[in-house]
Amino acid sequence: MEETLSCLQCGKCCFVDLTAYAEPGDFDRWHAENRQDILNIIETRHLVWAGDRMISTHTGDYQRECPFLYSAGNTWRCSIYGTRPLVCRKYQPGSSELCPQCKINGKQKT
Numbered sequence: 001m002e003e004t005l006s007c008l009q010c011g012k013c014c015f016v017d018l019t020a021y022a023e024p025g026d027f028d029r030w031h032a033e034n035r036q037d038i039l040n041i042i043e044t045r046h047l048v049w050a051g052d053r054m055i056s057t058h059t060g061d062y063q064r065e066c067p068f069l070y071s072a073g074n075t076w077r078c079s080i081y082g083t084r085p086l087v088c089r090k091y092q093p094g095s096s097e098l099c100p101q102c103k104i105n106g107k108q109k110t
Contacts, residue, residue: 005093005101011076013091013098014069022085029083038080041067 022042030038045056045067055062068079078084094101 007093008100009075009077010100011065011069011071012100013093013096014066014076014078015064016066016098021087023087026085033083035080035083038068038083 027039045058066078068084069076070079071077078088093099094103096102
């Protein structure tokens with residue numbers, strides 16, 4: 001039986017621009033919720049895929065983390081947790097190499 005891991009709130013899974021993976025349903029929900037705060041941030045970044053990363057066509061900078069991630073002392077939090085994108089809702093701690101709890105070939109990632 002698979003053990004369910006608790007989130008460490010380290011923020012490592014959010015140090016990618018997860019808004020780039022937002023689905024049409026997420027945008028529909030944000031429009032229905034009138035979440036212009038979220039939509040404006042996404043739209044003003046002017047992000048496009050460039051090779052293996054997202055860059056801003058406005059500044060040329062590449063996105064280092066989700067724009068809704070913030071530091072809360074020793075942990076990281078999501079400022080839109082209640083309406084976060086589906087990709088975030090589906091994410092399970094330890095399910096990718098981004099997570100320090102990830103098991104690779106049956107061994108704990110170091």
